[in-house]
Amino acid sequence: MSDHLTRLTSVRFQPLLPPWLLYVLAGLCLVVTLLALWRRSGGAGWRGLCFALLLLWLAGPMLAHATWADLPETLLLVVDRSGSMAVGTRAAMARHAVAQVEAEAARMPGLAVRVVPVLSGTTTPAGGEQAGAGGTRLMGAIERAAADIPPGDGGSRIAGIIAVTDGQVHDVPALPAPGRKPVFPPGNPDVPLHVLITAAGEQTDRRLRVLQAPPFGIVGQNVTLRVEVEDLGPHPAGDTTATLTLKRDGDTPIQRDVPVGQPQDITVPVTRPGPMLLALQASTLPGEVSTLNNQAIVQINGVRDRLRVLLVSGAPNQGERVWRRLLKADPSVDLVHFTILRPPDKDDTTPLNELALIAFPVRELFQEKIGQFDLIILDGFENRGILPMSYLRNIADFVRAGGGLLLTAGPEFIGPGTLQDTPLGDILPARVPEEGGLVEQRYQPMPTALGSRHPVTEGLPQTPPPAGTAAGNAGWGPWYRALVADPSQLSAGAQVLMTGPQQSPLLVLNRVDQGRVALLLSDQIWLWSRGEGGGGPQAELLRRLAHWLMKEPELEEEQLTAGISDGRLTATRRSVSAAAAMQVTVIAPDGSRHPLDLAAARPGPGEPVAAGVASAGIDATAPGIWEVTDGHNRAFAAARPADPLEIADLRATATALGPFAAATGGSTHWLGGDPGRPDVPELQLVGPHQRAYGAGLQAVGGRDWIGLRQHGAHVVTGEQADRLLAGWAVLPLALLLLLLAWRREGRG
Template identity: 65%
Template sequence: GEEHDRRLRILEAPPYAIVGKVATIRVQIDDLGPDPDRGATAELRVHRAGGPDTARSVAVGEPQTLEVPIDHAGPTLIELEAAPLPGEVSDVNNRATLRINGVRDKLRVLLISGAPNQGERVWRRLLKADPSVELVHFTILRPPDKDDLTPLSELALIQFPVRTLFQDKIDQFDLIILDQFDDSTRLPDAYLANIADFVRQGGGLLMTAGPEFIGPGSLQDTPLGDILPVHVPVDGGLHEQRLVPELTELGRRHPVTADLPGVTPSGTDWGPWYRELLGQTPREGSETLMSGPTPEGGRTPLLVLDHVEQGRVAMLLSDQIWLWSRGEGGGGPQAELLRRLSHWLMKEPQLDEEQLDAAITDGTLTVTRRS
């Protein structure tokens, strides 16, 4: 008998699309063979990784426009399939697979420094140099409970817009960084609870902690403490001596810290820090990537990551990473580490612990898993 064949073609597909928007794809289904039905329709199914399958009836032989939502950064794998034609010999060309990379228009980062410090300069340089980041930065110049008679006009450039940042517009940010920040009468619990909810609903939070974390107004004693992966005892929680951060076994595999410059088979050749917090056992399910020495000769967590419902949290239990940028003892990979850390918190797929990658070569789909 005479052979009939149905073919699905991708006419146009963008390599990139903005996260939160749709990617517009043009396809066409053709029925090949003698005397094709000019008014025929066919079911076109669309499968998007991580999303629901959809199906629609389309006219055969005419270009069709599809709009596919892109809801995360990184690659989105899309499979298209035309329903088979009755009696066709093979349906291998009824399917087509494509990959569209989701890119963010801008990542909005809120950086709050609890006091002027060396570390905030490292953060500013890093985030200002990243073209994908829009940075909003505030430094607390004087706590509200401290009165040194300095006129306000000489102290503050602008008033700290607490309500605007932590209530009205908090959902406009992708990442909040609290740099050596305590809560000595600065933020009502309701605003700190808003930050915790911001994380639970999908935001990122990074905390760099120093001595203020175990002093009066510690954030671990506020509603924010409920989402932090590590708590530090007030008594004996501060350890001040020369130390060199090391990667844990997990840290050597995790994409945030794996293959950082200066990592050696036996440790690291990074420069020293001189202060760390001695955290208690991290929350179950969290990931300790870096550690430091304890006075007793053991190890204590230095960098801990955690997933909190839909969001992510990272804690750096030292305020000394800025020493690397100054070249102390040879320095260290502070720029690359902080870049990876901030992008992991903002859910960059290339930094996920569990990752599926797909590639199409000569018509063969290859899926690679990293865990």
Template identity: 55%
Template sequence: MMERLTHHIGFAPLVPAWLLGALGLVALAVCGLGLLRGSRVAALFRLGAAAVVLFWLAGPQRLRESWRLLPQTALLLVDQSPSMTLGQRSAIARQAADILAHSQTPGLTIRTVSVQDNGHDGTRLFEALDQAAADIPPALFAGAMMITDGQNADTPTSIPERLNPSDGAQGHTTLPLHILLAAKGEERDRRLRILQAPPYALAGQDATLRVQVDDAGPGTQPGTAAELTIRTSDGTQHTVPVRTGAEQSITVPVTRPGQMLVSLAVSPLEGEVSGLNNQTVLSMTGIRDRLRVLLISGTPNQGERVWRRLLKADPAVDLIHFTILRPPEKDDGTPLSDLALIAFPVRELFQDKINQFDLIILDGFENRHILPRTYLENIAGFVRKGGGLLLTAGPEFIGPGSLQNTPVGDILPAHVAPEGSMMEQRFRPTLTEAGRRHPVTASLPGAPPAGHAPDTALNMPGMWGPWYRALRPDSTHGEVLMNGPEGAPLLVLDHVDLGRVALLLSDQIWLWSRGEGGGGPQAELLRRVSHWLMKEPELEEEQLVASLADGTLTVTRHSLAASAENTVTVVSPSGKNEVLTLRPTGPDGTPQASMPATEDGIWQVTDGVRTAYCAPGQNNAAEFSQLRATAGNLADMARQTGGGVFWLGESGSVHVPAIRSGAHTPPHGADWMAFGQGGGHVVTGRAAAPLLPAWLAMVVALALILAGWWQESRRRMGTTL
């Protein structure tokens, strides 16, 4: 830049300042004394001489400086958030940034800053502006430009400090902020908002959602008719009419327990910029309403309290518990009022209301003419129709009243011979190979490691505590998850038609709750078994799991069978089918496969028997809530700072405003934007010349002294005459 010259007066005292001041006081005193004696004119001449001498001693100089203005820095913030990928915005932004970065404006340097997605709360341009301007001296900061779509999440209500410096370095307090929008003009957009959605809903009932559809942009108005399409992961689909600009309640049927995905999509708006925010996917969990459990205990035993404590602690369980204190044929004269508060409602429980229960638990139950055969057939029918039965077996299971000799025995997964099947010895339960994979027993804490015989596990510290009694079955069917002494089956699960049965061939699981030998996961095991019997989806032994993250769909099969290569069919949200081959992976050989998945909506994966659903998660909901290019969010801030708002047009014909720089230039025009010239400069040279030479000061001082002496002489001569 051109150098500039300035001239001004400076001082370089020849004596210390205190001495200069003292001499000045003496001169004033002498002048005052002269005035008192009446020689006023002479005193003033002498005072003038003293002033000339003092002025010369002050060292007056005529200074000449040459200096050069430093170039100002303007920030160019380029929005590179995900919303800028829509349409031609990113291409427009690149072209405009290229032109501005290579523009040659005297006295102005442009620094480009890319503003990336922060991943959680939308575009934050002013946060980036504050950080980028932190290392620019205020005197050299000229202002900022933003290339964006106008969707910004941190626009302040007042001018930011960086654009409103307190030192007024440029002669005014506000620096311009120019907004360059990567579009032809204001755009139209329709968006779907979920105002309220329950995370849980009762299975078999409808869940209520609160939604609102909003239109924005030129020509839009509230009350416009639209259609909302609702799809669920269980295959149901229906459409409801909605009006824009108003809240609306919709219902979604929850058909089964477990996770359910709900896809909502609103019909598009004509000419809208994008349909990304016209749809969303919700996840809800279907839960049962008060699971009803019937617990029938045989003669009072140690495990009875364990069952009651476990089931009563679950707020979702409605427990009905009866204990058989005395069989009907036994009559010792004890009044019934001393044995029970109410009579055992056999007919009501096992005929009238049996189908209202989700699970029946028979704990050490011995049928000594308590339940007629018809009621036992009802229990077996309850299981076949979809109910759950859990039976814990002790010595009563091989006695005369054993349930395995009744219609209930037809649905049990094991048979125990009446002779020689009772094993009374110390042992630790162990997991079978199937038990290590089955969700009911997999990852139970404290389980003995794989590959150890029961006798070896018995002596290993830190494992499950010991039991002392179990039954050895002579035949089993279903899945054996735990073994007892000498490798005999201990816990057996089985599917019976639509229902399920679990048989525990020992009545001593209560020892774990007492901490015997270190105890064990008694509560967790019984909870899992109970919920498996009630068909908890997460505890299914055969599962097909689909997940979607970062544009990749991953399908995993969990199975008790040996891992093998198999195929599944993937159905995209648009209805396109693709076959995917699962291959054993990882140390356990779990079949798995992945594929790219970029479509929004619910993806379906099926192997012909099981079906899994998944949907992409939206990492930055704030970024995609508003998608249209608009000046509405930033125009007011540009106006407050004196900046301009410019539409860049289309890719290939981008119209970038010219840049001007100057101290008195207006901040912007129709097709140009300007930045003021600050006061930052560097001195390149300095010269000093005495303003009052010594000889001149001496001549003037002597002349004044002589004038004072002459005036004093005349006054005396006049006085003599």
């Protein structure tokens, strides 16, 4: 491998005639000469020599003088810097090994070293290859680096490839047929691949694999996970069981012993709607290289099977069609709807079988099966002895036990003996007086300050602008009838989200023990569906009301959420109160606690300030489940590895690259256990088809050695050609030979 100039002299031909014509003449001369020899003609030999001399001259023999320069050959030094190389002392050992190889290669003339890093992330300008979600793509990085090195006139310019890695490579090509050597990199035959593994020998690792995990689960039912604990590499015999720990959303961990190498089914109950994080961890295997892949995180979203809603309309009205269309359009809702066509006190001669298709099953609905419903809607329901007091008390108990009640009220809600005077009155959030309780006038429903922040009414389409501000949005369409509740008689904790005439409460929500109640003090929301005065968001408002009553997590007033992205946890607290700043506690997977001060969220350009929203971030690189709590609410987030394939097997091993390296004529070497002094083999230059590696006794000093192939690549720098036979010399000589042939023939 030198860069000096080399001179070579050779003979080449530059015919004076087309080759085909030259071949024809040669054939004719041969026939004539052979015929003369067969007839024993005198001078046949001299005549043949003349023909040969003329044909040689016509072939144009040239004496060529060429000079070329040897091209430097390249050593590709591939350095694995993917995620698995961060385990233990591998990265430090790799740095020292690379430094030794570069120092030794620098002493070899004509050898250039090109370092090719293989990173986890985006492709680097130096030729690094993305590991990312696809694992370590080391062979792809070699191919790209080799494509930038054009071959020389003598063949490949790549003397060899040395890969410093832990052996966890996920794009190793398939081996060729037995007896055949792979051409790798493509277009560069006979390039040996040598692998330097950053360990003293094959390592042991235990990993936990989630074979099957459903993304969704029905609330109140169980889901089944299938997992498997595997032990990889050499490990002591008899390790047949492992302890599997399951922790759900920060609850008390559950442990069980499972056999190693056998899939196991784990049953987990789904207790609430929304995301549920499960952390699974396998016990440590003695001597394993890392416990990073002993754990796994599974997220299961709890969903309700079907929401069971009971809708009772006190009389046929314009609004019941709105309710029915809304609830029937939701595939997750089972609707039971009854309309009271005739109250019990009305006596006429109409046969009962002509009043309704089925009888109103009062006892079955309000005593035997009331606990099977999630929400009860009383739409314009007038109490005229239809439901006995015991059944109304059952509805109140149903709410206190965790159910939802939505009541839309009209004129039937005021006066003596109405629902306000029954056991239901104890759970209703507002009371309407008999005198002056009904107002019939045109008015526009308006959100309150609380309503502008409450998830039920925040951001509804066509929301009216605040009073005193100029805006192009005219707001919601008008209603013409409302009940006026006494603001001083609101229940404790009642939330007024909308106001009606004279700013009286129009939509009031409240929590009652474990359940929830919503009271709409007007029976004219159906006007929005008809487009009265531009209409309004009737469908969206009723949908949100129903889902808030059924405790959907995204409609909670006080929300605490957490998420992890790019190694950073973001905690966000949403509150209906105007105060945004507060402090939460972040609990890491190892149990350490970190206080975090939340600040008011900054809106984007042109966006309104979101009152009651505060957030902050903190570094969260440790894998596992992180918990955020404000003392009342808790939120969880999972920190997962950026590249699951990269940590699936954390052993340093020769099983992946070893066979392929041997097929190329290369070798595999272990760097030992001292990261500061790795056992790097000696570099030697070998010729084509020579052995490219050797054991310690075959090298000076007893070190193992690896060979770099000398291909002799070069580039021609100059060329000169001179004619060997000049015409002025050939013609006299040819005449002399013909003269000798004539004289010999004359004597015969």
